[in-house]
Amino acid sequence: MERDTNFVLGIYDDEDVLKEAVTKVRESGVKIHEVFTPYPVHGLEDVLGYRRSRLPIAAFLFGLCGTCLALTMQLLMMAVDWPMIIGGKDHAAIPAFIPVTFELTVLLASFGMVGVFMISSDLKPWAQPRIFDKRSTDDKHVMAIDIAVNAGMEEAKIKELLEASGASEVNNKSFE
Amino acid sequence: MQVTSSVREPLVTGGKTYKDVTHDVARQVEGKPTIGWMLGLAVSIGVLLLGSIAVGATVWEGIGMWGLNKTVGWAWDITNFVWWVGIGHAGTLISAVLLLFRQKWRTSINRAAEAMTIFAVICAAMFPVLHMGRPWLGAYWALPLPNVFGSLWVNFNSPLLWDVFAISTYFSVSLVFWYIGLIPDFATIRDRATGLRKVIYGALSFGWTGAAKIWMRYEAVSLILAGLATPLVLSVHTIVSFDFATSVIPGWHTTIFPPYFVAGAIFSGFAMVLTLMLITRKLFKLEDYITMVHIELMNIVIIITGSIVGIAYITEFFIAWYSGVEAEQYAFINRAFGPYWWAYWSMMTCNVISPQLFWFKKIRTSIVFTFALSIVVNIGMWFERFVIIVTSLHRDFLPSSWAMFYPTWADVGVYLFTFGLFFTLFLLFAKFFPVINMAEVKSVLKSSSEKVNK
Numbered sequence: 174m175e176r177d178t179n180f181v182l183g184i185y186d187d188e189d190v191l192k193e194a195v196t197k198v199r200e201s202g203v204k205i206h207e208v209f210t211p212y213p214v215h216g217l218e219d220v221l222g223y224r225r226s227r228l229p230i231a232a233f234l235f236g237l238c239g240t241c242l243a244l245t246m247q248l249l250m251m252a253v254d255w256p257m258i259i260g261g262k263d264h265a266a267i268p269a270f271i272p273v274t275f276e277l278t279v280l281l282a283s284f285g286m287v288g289v290f291m292i293s294s295d296l297k298p299w300a301q302p303r304i305f306d307k308r309s310t311d312d313k314h315v316m317a318i319d320i321a322v323n324a325g326m327e328e329a330k331i332k333e334l335l336e337a338s339g340a341s342e343v344n345n346k347s348f349e
Numbered sequence: 350m351q352v353t354s355s356v357r358e359p360l361v362t363g364g365k366t367y368k369d370v371t372h373d374v375a376r377q378v379e380g381k382p383t384i385g386w387m388l389g390l391a392v393s394i395g396v397l398l399l400g401s402i403a404v405g406a407t408v409w410e411g412i413g414m415w416g417l418n419k420t421v422g423w424a425w426d427i428t429n430f431v432w433w434v435g436i437g438h439a440g441t442l443i444s445a446v447l448l449l450f451r452q453k454w455r456t457s458i459n460r461a462a463e464a465m466t467i468f469a470v471i472c473a474a475m476f477p478v479l480h481m482g483r484p485w486l487g488a489y490w491a492l493p494l495p496n497v498f499g500s501l502w503v504n505f506n507s508p509l510l511w512d513v514f515a516i517s518t519y520f521s522v523s524l525v526f527w528y529i530g531l532i533p534d535f536a537t538i539r540d541r542a543t544g545l546r547k548v549i550y551g552a553l554s555f556g557w558t559g560a561a562k563i564w565m566r567y568e569a570v571s572l573i574l575a576g577l578a579t580p581l582v583l584s585v586h587t588i589v590s591f592d593f594a595t596s597v598i599p600g601w602h603t604t605i606f607p608p609y610f611v612a613g614a615i616f617s618g619f620a621m622v623l624t625l626m627l628i629t630r631k632l633f634k635l636e637d638y639i640t641m642v643h644i645e646l647m648n649i650v651i652i653i654t655g656s657i658v659g660i661a662y663i664t665e666f667f668i669a670w671y672s673g674v675e676a677e678q679y680a681f682i683n684r685a686f687g688p689y690w691w692a693y694w695s696m697m698t699c700n701v702i703s704p705q706l707f708w709f710k711k712i713r714t715s716i717v718f719t720f721a722l723s724i725v726v727n728i729g730m731w732f733e734r735f736v737i738i739v740t741s742l743h744r745d746f747l748p749s750s751w752a753m754f755y756p757t758w759a760d761v762g763v764y765l766f767t768f769g770l771f772f773t774l775f776l777l778f779a780k781f782f783p784v785i786n787m788a789e790v791k792s793v794l795k796s797s798s799e800k801v802n803k
Binding site: 212251259269275 | 366367368371493501502503504505506507508510511514515518521522525526529532533536537539540541552553555556557558559560561562563564565566567568569570573574577578580581584588591787788789791792795
């Protein structure tokens with residue numbers, strides 16, 4: 174693939190400098206490919222203009238499935254298929270079904286949401302990610318700018334912009 | 350904007366930088382095992398092997414190997430089960446409840462506490478599984494599958510089945526929560542490693558890059574998992590307490606059990622976290638991350654939960670008297686002054702009196718006292734489970750069937766087995782996984798480290 178192989182990297186030491194830099198770079202019209210940080214930097218998603226994650230919705234829907242599954246299962250087994258009086262309780266002893274219903278709601282909500290997170294973020298044991306700079310999982314914040322995407326702008330200009338925004342280093346990175 | 354406090358004690362001392370955090374935590378994973386660690390592992394595996402003789406005998410001969418009799422049909426097995434489940438509670442509490450309350454001090458201890466939860470739940474699960482007599486069929490019986498002789502199902506009215514769902518959900522969700530938190534740190538180790546270690550940690554890190562978009566989703570996932578795990582912490586021990594509270598046995602049939610069990614679980618869980626963390630920080634030289642602030646805050650949680658447990662003991666007595674039910678009154682007088690008086694008073698001394706010593710700042714900021722009292726609390730909580738279970742059962746409704754419980758070598762051996770298993774797993778975790786959540790500690794470094802507060 175032609176695109177997406179040559180990048181300019183801005184390396185930042187401080188999260189606050191990084192956030193200001195992201196704002197400056199975006200204001201100048203340069204498109205940022207992605208920012209890599211060693212820990213979650215709060216507020217970075219706002220300056221990058223990311224939309225809020227919809228994972229809570231996924232969790233809610235999976236949780237709802239868990240509730241329905243648990244109630245249906247218990248009612249079918251205890252009240253329809255093999256009704257028995259246990260402890261003087263009704264066949265459809267809803268209060269007695271609450272603990273299992275709660276647990277299955279939590280189980281499905283958690284697993285469903287984590288599954289969606291893994292799939293949407295392309296996280297899997299056999300994944301071969303492109304590492305822009307190894308220090309981004311240690312102590313540096315790395316801003317990657319795709320040269321092909323910003324074809325209208327000279328590479329030197331982008332580098333200047335990154336340096337001016339407080340980057341401690343500006344590098345090139347190419348992938349095969 | 351970072352909000353810093355000059356009043357609060359720093360959470361990371363020693364003027365650490367981001368690089369130092371990576372270096373100090375990854376050092377254990379990357380370096381050769383220390384002698385202390387190898388010695389600990391050898392002892393743990395030794396205990397595990399010794400205990401496995403008792404497990405083997407139980408499986409081979411049946412649970413007749415245990416000291417149970419027809420009056421005391423549950424004793425050490427359920428005592429150990431409830432105790433181990435309780436131990437596990439602090440992990441989820443630290444990682445979930447404290448995350449929801451935005452308590453930054455959780456970041457240094459959450460990883461190890463969650464690991465402790467998982468290993469403690471595995472140990473807990475050993476007991477009901479072995480108590481089934483034929484454990485290889487146990488999984489089949491506990492699942493909602495129709496009986497082979499007809500469409501008779503598992504009983505959803507039974508608290509024992511609720512336990513199956515509660516414990517397995519708790520275990521799975523805790524495991525996922527723990528693993529999600531480990532992924533960024535595995536990536537850090539992957540990026541520092543070469544050769545086989547790079548391949549292994551590469552697979553474990555699931556291709557994590559630290560992209561801002563994925564961090565955003567990661568934080569959303571963590572927060573929702575915390576929100577889901579918080580009621581789970583309360584529900585699990587509440588459901589465990591239903592094993593007793595929904596019965597009609599005097600001493601068990603009490604509405605105070607759910608909150609009392611939850612408080613007791615957090616109490617013993619924090620004590621075990623302290624026991625483990627004090628050893629870990631010393632062995633792995635992590636004093637700058639697990640500071641006196643952490644120890645003191647955990648001790649404060651112990652005072653609070655210990656006091657709740659103390660009030661619960663007194664309330665039980667009051668309600669037994671106030672209810673006017675003779676059997677209930679007898680059960681409680683028998684607990685304090687009957688043949689198991691020694692167990693009852695051990696429980697009272699360890700759980701009610703000793704944690705009150707933490708009101709003194711000198712004691713709660715002393716490593717030696719904290720370590721000793723954390724073990725005392727764990728012993729006390731074991732006695733609490735034992736007192737509840739055995740003293741209520743050994744005096745039946747029919748005096749002709751009154752009996753005492755005497756543990757056999759198999760009872761002791763199975764308990765030892767779980768200790769061996771727990772410490773073996775914990776030591777392996779401490780060596781091969783980053784024992785402190787590097788990413789989260791880095792995220793509080795700017796606002797809560799010693800450098801900032803100066």
